[in-house]
Amino acid sequence: MNLVHSAIRYPVSTAVGVLLVVLFGIVALLKLPVQLAPDVEKHEVTVDTVWPGGSPHEVEREIIDEQEEQLKGVEGLEKMFSESSYGQGKVILRFPTGTNTDTALLQVSNRLNQVKEYPLEADEPVISSADTRGAAMAWFILDTLEGNPVNIETMRDFAEDIIKARFERVQGVAASNVYGGRERELRVTVDPAKLASRALTIMDLARALDQENRDYSAGDFDEGKRSYVVRTVGEYLNPQDVENVIIARRDGASVYVRDVATAHIDYKDPTVVVRQKGHPAIAINAIRQTGANV
Template identity: 30%
Template sequence: MRLPQFGVRYPVTTVMIFVAIIVLSLFSLTRLGLDLMPEIEIPVIAVLTTYEGAGPEEVESKITKVLEDRLATVKNLDRIESSSEEGTSVITLKFDWGINLDEAANDVRDMVDFSTAFLPEDIDRPRILKFDLSMMPILILTATADESYPILYDLIDDRICDPLKTVPGVAAATIQGGLERQILVELNRSRLEAYHLSVDQVISALRKENLDIPGGHIKTGIKDYLIRTPEEVEVDEIGDIVVSTNEDGVAVYIKDIATVRDAFKEKTQEVEVNRKRGLIVIVQKQSGANTVQVTEGVYEKLEELKKTLPSDVKLLVARDLSDFIKGAIGNLRNALFVGGILV
C-alpha cells in the first residue's frame, strides 16, 4: 500500500502520527541546549608559567627550555611552540585531531609535575589550559564606586563572584581591574647593609613566622583531637619578627630594616566605566551548559546580591552573549513561521 493511499484510507491514524511527531518535536525543543557556537574540542593545550622579576632570557633558559625538552616526549604531539617574555613563559602544544584531549592533558600534567624539580623554586606553579570554545565569557559585568572604590575588589569578590559560582552552570567568575590588597615590606637598603643582612634572610624569617602546620591527631578514649599550629602572622605583628641576632645578642627586627604597609598591588591595568574608576567581572559557563538558562540564573542571583552592596556601588551589564542567541533563535522562528504560511 502506497503512502498516499494509507493517508486517505486511515485519516485518523495519519493525524495521530503527525500530532505525535509535533509533540515530540516540541518536547525535544525544550531540552535542546542553546549556544552561540557548537561544541568543538580544539586539540591545543597551553602551559603558562609566571616568574616575576625575570627577564626574557632568564625565563627562556630556566623555564621554557626545561619544560620544552620534557613536554616534547608527550605522545600524539603534532607541534610545540613557545614564547618567553618578561616574567612569563607560554608553551603551546598542538596535538593530532581526534585524540582524547583529557588524556593528553593528564599526560601534560604528569610531565609538568615531573619537571617541577628542575625549575626555580620561587616561580608560580605552571598552569595547564585547554582551548575550549565554552571558555568564552557568557556575561561581562562592570562595577563602579565612589567612596567604596578602595575596597571594591574585595566587595565584588566576596559578595558577587563567590555567590555567582554557586549558580547552576557557572564555571567561573573572575575580576579584572580594581585595587587588590597587598601587604608591602619595603626594605631599607642602607639599613640592611649596616646590619649585614641579605634579602633572603628577611624572606626566610617571614616564611618561618607565617605558618599553618597540621600536627596530626591525638586520641583520648573515644575522642579524636585534631592538632594544628596556626602561626599565620597578622599585619601589625610583621614589624616585630626577628630576622637575626648580632654578636652582642641584640635582636634585629623587621621594623629596624623595613617599613610595613597595608597597601595595594601595583596596578598593571586601568578599568574605567562611563569615565568612572571600576572593574570588570567575567562570567564563564561550564562546558555543555545552556547559555540562556545559565544567564537567566545569573540575573536572578544578581538581583539578590545587589541588595548586599553599598549604595555607591553600581553594577551594569556590558555584554550578554545570550542576547545574540535569543536574536538568532527569534530570526529562525520568524523564518519558519513565514515559510509555513507561504508554503
C-alpha cells in the same frame, strides 16, 4: 490526494501523528549540541607557571626548558611553543582536531609530574584547555549598588578568590579572567637615613625579608605507632611579622625591620582600568572549553 483524503477521513490519527512529530522535534532540539562559536580550529592545552621575581631568561632556563623536555613526548602532540616573561612562563600545546580534551589534559598532567624540580618560590603549574581563539564567550561586570560606599577597586581579591573560582567550576568553562581593580600587597616603606645610620643597605633588608618568608620541612619522626611530620612555618601573615624580622646585629644588638622601616597592607597601582557607565568596575569573563556544549 490520497494523503489529504486519509487525513480528512482519520482526523484523530492525523492529530496524534502531528503531535508525535512535534514532540520528537522538541526532544531533538533540546538534545542538539549548541555552541556560541562552533569549533573550527585545533585544540590547545596551556600550562602556566608563576615564579615571582624570575627574569625571562631564568624562567626559560629553570622552568620552561624542563617542562618542554617532558611535554615533547605527549601522544598526539602536533605543535608546542612557549612564552617567557617576568615572573611567568607559558607552554602552549596544540593538538589535531578531534583530540579528546580530557585525555590530552591527563597526559600533560602526567608528563609535568615527571619534572624533577622547580625553583623554591615557583607556584605549581596550572593546566587549562581553552578555545584556540582565546575569545571569551561571556563577560560579567561587578559594580556596587547606588549608595554603597565600598570602593569596588578593592574587591579584586574577592572576585578572584570567589567569583572566578565559581566560574571555573562550571561545566564547559575552561578558564576565567579578572580585569580591573587593585591587588592587595604588603608594602615596606624604608627610611634611608635610619638604614644608613646602621650601616645597612636595601639589599640587606631585601635579603633578610626573603630568607625569613619561607616554610621549611624538618623531616619526620616516629613515636610509638604514630609518625609525625615536622615543618617550620615562616611565611608572613601580617605586617607585624615583617616588622619583627631581624636584619642584622650591630654592637651586640639586633636590628629589626621596624627600626628602619614600616610595613602595612596597601593596594598595587592598577594595570588595567575598567569603567561601567563612567564608574570604576571589575570585569570577569568566561572562556569556553573546546568542544563544550555551551
